[in-house]
Amino acid sequence: MEKIYGIDLGTTNSCLAVLDGQPRVIPIDGNGIVPSVVSFDGSNTLVGRLALNRSLAFPEQSVRSIKRLMGTDQSLKINNQTYKPEEISAIILKYLCQEAKKLEGLEVNRVVITVPAYFSEAQRRATMAAGQLAGLTVERIVNEPTAAALFYDLLSVKSKDPGDGKDWRYSLVYDLGGGTFDVSVLRMGEIIEVLASTGDTHLGGDDFDAQLTNYFISHIEGSSVDLLNYRPAMARLNFIAEKAKMELSSRGITSVDETMISGPGRRDYSLSLSISRSEFEDLTSQLVNNTLKFVDQALAEAGLLASDIDRVLLVGGMTRMPIIAEKLSAIFGQAQMPILDPDLSVAKGASVQGALITGENVEQVLVDVTAHTLSLMANNENHEAVCVPIIPRNTPIPTTRSQLFSTAVAHQEMGLLAVFQGESRQPKDNDFIGSTPFYLNSEALRSTIEVEFSYDVNGMIHLVAEQKGHKRRLAIDLDSRNPYSSAGVVTDFASLPRNFREFFEIDDDDDDDQSQAEDLIDVMEPEPASQDEGAEQKWNFVLKRAHNLLSSMEDGEEKIKLADLTKRYYKAINEDSDNLDDLEDELLNLMDE
Amino acid sequence: MFRTALKILKVSPQDDKETIHSAYTRLVRRFPPEQFPAQFKKVQNAYHELTLSDQILSKLLKEFKDCNNKFQLTAFFCSDHLDLTSTDPKLEKINNLLYQNQASNKVKQILENIDLSAVEYRKVKK
Structure with missing residues (x-):
């Protein structure tokens, strides 16, 4: 099966990795850490290190930190051309693939792209769109801290027994990157379970640089205020700040001596000062404290105390700042802090996830969660539209949840199903994902509507609505994988009506309490229709597991039995035989023993 | 619902949280979300049902x-x-x-x- 590559599309740097037995980063731009910078030089488009260098001289023709704009309508105007954020990201993705081909002859078509766990649906869709624009098949959007944990788990798989009787660990991933911050709490053992995930998609290294840049400006002699609106000077100062920041990670003090910083009106400025690590820490203490608030929140959501955490994983270049490890040690004194490469772990983890999808990797099982609550807009008793949570945040995915609503007015003909993402009850404070009308049988004076949301591992939101007792049913995909084709789905919040008559109401009838139970009655029915899309990957998975088990078994009756059953299963797949499901069950049962 | 959940996870009401969790882990390893979404959802619902934190x-x-x-x-x-x-x-x-x-x-x-x-x-x- 064709390989699936892992891509970390970062704010500051991007990285491409593949699993060749072990995860390996493709050494693009030298060490594989490719600056996420694009620079337009006439008809020539530069990406990576070359673009970064050019961006100092031509900031107005260059784009940095585009990730921060993903999922917004903001577009950039460069050399009289407008670019959407996903178009810029697509240029970076294309560059990674082209270089992989140039360097090693690799054909990169199928990819997993990572995003911050706290990215919204709109930001995920934009990332997906960037991949498609680059001509790639995006197999999965994966959360960055989860990817890092997956990579770490792979590393530690051989030394799994911690020797204290428990064969699992509570781990906390602290991921502070160039522009985004995530914290995830996981339970890692036989399986990897994400228990809680939170963060801020606009908090990262860029903010630390900005603090330092401002500090520099206040120390430039003369009317330095003018520089604030002068892009070339700001770009240069920002670059100096970033460099000083990095130096302060390994040194207690650094000095800056820059002359000829050209300001507006051909005036030159100079900057000469030294700054100590503790001064820098003071400047940025608010930012660090903010991240710690999210750490507390994630622990609370996972229902754990700091003392429960066995291991803290540091991910993202900003975690090189010594104060961060210090602060975390103060909170998690007892926990280990294994050394991981903060720049490469995410991309490597993404390549591991790619192998999970193809079935190449059957040893690890990952259970991730939703980072935001999915809700439906409905009326409360005062005819006010509120968001009613259907899938709460931190629910393991894939998941299906349903809830009952009722019609708002007599003989209602239509109700709008408007889907929101976010933690507020107020629709205006949440992200609007899309809405679609549901036409009812209006003979009924009043009816009950069951609304069911499914969220699958691909990030696809599937919506089913049913008018109870009237056989009216609507099923629609709110497809985050394909942002340009959502038939009949309105995605502009402003165009939503504000009249309560066009929505449903929170249900207070009591005639239907068994609906949720129904799902569970058929205890373990085999998956319906084995012809579905994932079937081949499932077969691969089962066969690979059997194969691995066989090669580790000693000769004997058991082994012959398993080998025989595996052969019959393989035959059944090829002949599309009726008893395939039974054989699969039998095989899985045998492997469990 | 509660009984169905017990049946799915093959645990008894006397079992503690750790036992329920290891039953859950065993089933998730057998039915990973990636390859067996429908079965995974059932296991997940049952587990959710039995462990209210x-x-x-x-x-x-x-x-x-x-x-x-x-x-x-x-x-x-x-x-x-x-x-x-x-x-x-x-x-x-x-x-x-x-x-x-x-x-x-x-x-x-x-x-x-x-x-x-x-x-x-x-x-x-x-």
């Missing part, structure tokens, strides 16, 4: 206290977390609290249902 319970309690009228109470009772079939001693506290509240008939009825399932659960446990 302290944190969720205390959050529920707070939400309940904040309910001021029938609508809010109904919304509260429709919320997904409310399958009070946990082994947690806090269950008793919550039940008492629910009864102290002056609720509408509808809510009282729901309360009785909830209590029944809790009573049933305790019987099973004994």
Whole structure:
């Protein structure tokens, strides 16, 4: 099966990795850490290190930190051309693939792209769109801290027994990157379970640089205020700040001596000062404290105390700042802090996830969660539209949840199903994902509507609505994988009506309490229709597991039995035989023993 | 629902959280979300059903206290977390609290249902 590559599309740097037995980063731009910078030089488009260098001289023709704009309508105007954020990201993705081909002859078509766990649906869709624009098949959007944990788990798989009787660990991933911050709490053992995930998609290294840049400006002699609106000077100062920041990670003090910083009106400025690590820490203490608030929140959501955490994983270049490890040690004194490469772990983890999808990797099982609550807009008793949570945040995915609503007015003909993402009850404070009308049988004076949301591992939101007792049913995909084709789905919040008559109401009838139970009655029915899309990957998975088990078994009756059953299963797949499901069950049962 | 959950995870009501979790882990390894989404969902629902965390319970309690009228109470009772079939001693506290509240008939009825399932659960446990 064709390989699936892992891509970390970062704010500051991007990285491409593949699993060749072990995860390996493709050494693009030298060490594989490719600056996420694009620079337009006439008809020539530069990406990576070359673009970064050019961006100092031509900031107005260059784009940095585009990730921060993903999922917004903001577009950039460069050399009289407008670019959407996903178009810029697509240029970076294309560059990674082209270089992989140039360097090693690799054909990169199928990819997993990572995003911050706290990215919204709109930001995920934009990332997906960037991949498609680059001509790639995006197999999965994966959360960055989860990817890092997956990579770490792979590393530690051989030394799994911690020797204290428990064969699992509570781990906390602290991921502070160039522009985004995530914290995830996981339970890692036989399986990897994400228990809680939170963060801020606009908090990262860029903010630390900005603090330092401002500090520099206040120390430039003369009317330095003018520089604030002068892009070339700001770009240069920002670059100096970033460099000083990095130096302060390994040194207690650094000095800056820059002359000829050209300001507006051909005036030159100079900057000469030294700054100590503790001064820098003071400047940025608010930012660090903010991240710690999210750490507390994630622990609370996972229902754990700091003392429960066995291991803290540091991910993202900003975690090189010594104060961060210090602060975390103060909170998690007892926990280990294994050394991981903060720049490469995410991309490597993404390549591991790619192998999970193809079935190449059957040893690890990952259970991730939703980072935001999915809700439906409905009326409360005062005819006010509120968001009613259907899938709460931190629910393991894939998941299906349903809830009952009722019609708002007599003989209602239509109700709008408007889907929101976010933690507020107020629709205006949440992200609007899309809405679609549901036409009812209006003979009924009043009816009950069951609304069911499914969220699958691909990030696809599937919506089913049913008018109870009237056989009216609507099923629609709110497809985050394909942002340009959502038939009949309105995605502009402003165009939503504000009249309560066009929505449903929170249900207070009591005639239907068994609906949720129904799902569970058929205890373990085999998956319906084995012809579905994932079937081949499932077969691969089962066969690979059997194969691995066989090669580790000693000769004997058991082994012959398993080998025989595996052969019959393989035959059944090829002949599309009726008893395939039974054989699969039998095989899985045998492997469990 | 509670019994179905026990059946899916093949555990008994006497089992502690760790045992339930290892039963869950075994089944998730067998039915990874990647390859077996439908079975995974069932295992997940069953596990969710059997493990209502302290944190969720205390959050529920707070939400309940904040309910001021029938609508809010109904919304509260429709919320997904409310399958009070946990082994947690806090269950008793919550039940008492629910009864102290002056609720509408509808809510009282729901309360009785909830209590029944809790009573049933305790019987099973004994």
